[in-house]
Amino acid sequence: MQSTSRFRFMKSRHVARITALHATMNDFQYDRHAHEEYALGVTLAGRQDFFSNGEFHRSPPGSVITLHPDEVHDGHAGGGDALDYVMLYIHPDELDPLIANAMGVQGLQATRLAPTLMKDVPLRDEIIALSRMIEEQETSQIEQEYALYRIAAHLAERAGNFAPNERARRPDSLLERAKDFIHENARYDISLDDISHSANISKYHFLRTFRTQYGITPHQYVLNCRVNAARRHLENGESVMEAALCCGFSDLSHFNRRFKRIYGMTPRQYQAHIFT
Structure with missing residues (x-):
């Protein structure tokens, strides 16, 4: 298979500590690692296979991936086809206050907001929209801020309905x-x-x-x-x-x-x- 792995990182010019990644890969595999930020992604084409939160996951096109800060994961293209995906890296200092406000609480207490892998069309579309805004750098500050708020509000709604798997290990x-x-x-x-x-x-x-x-x-x-x-x-x-x-x-x-x-x-x- 011909190498088609490409990675494009772009920082938002309007909202601090948000980075967008648009990646296409078939011959690259991430080592296990963790980020300081939330990582919210959407598989656009191909299949994304990855380990996270103690389990192995397969993300088909349209699936939403939610990785929390300091959550160890890896990743590679699965199924033989090139993988195309977008990912938003959002620092907790940017996202947590918005989520807490939407939930009507003073602060987040180690809340797990959503499953690692899920089907959620509105959230999928919101992640893709903000990723494209950052990548194209043609939108205003208020547009990007509102897009981030919509993501936070949706995650807050998700957190209210999400019951973490009882097998998930509590931090020692x-x-x-x-x-x-x-x-x-x-x-x-x-x-x-x-x-x-x-x-x-x-x-x-x-x-x-x-x-x-x-x-x-x-x-x-x-x-x-x-x-x-x-x-x-x-x-x-x-x-x-x-x-x-x-x-x-x-x-x-x-x-x-x-x-x-x-x-x-x-x-x-x-x-x-x-x-x-």
């Missing part, structure tokens, strides 16, 4: 403490002893339970945190080398490989997309 407080330590110290050369000590659990218990809980090894999670932090530096206009060194990558080639496995392109290519 000690492991959450370990994750917080990783986030705060990922740029340093931290060890398993450092991380497990921060959570007051044995290294071996930590190793065993972390992957069971999150579907990713501690080492992979540290690298993931470094890549996410480096992406922020790139979006602030810092050089690839500065971003790598600030976030714990001493080897630029290693940074390039890790970044591409998550975003489908090199850091320099990503920066070129963002500032186009």
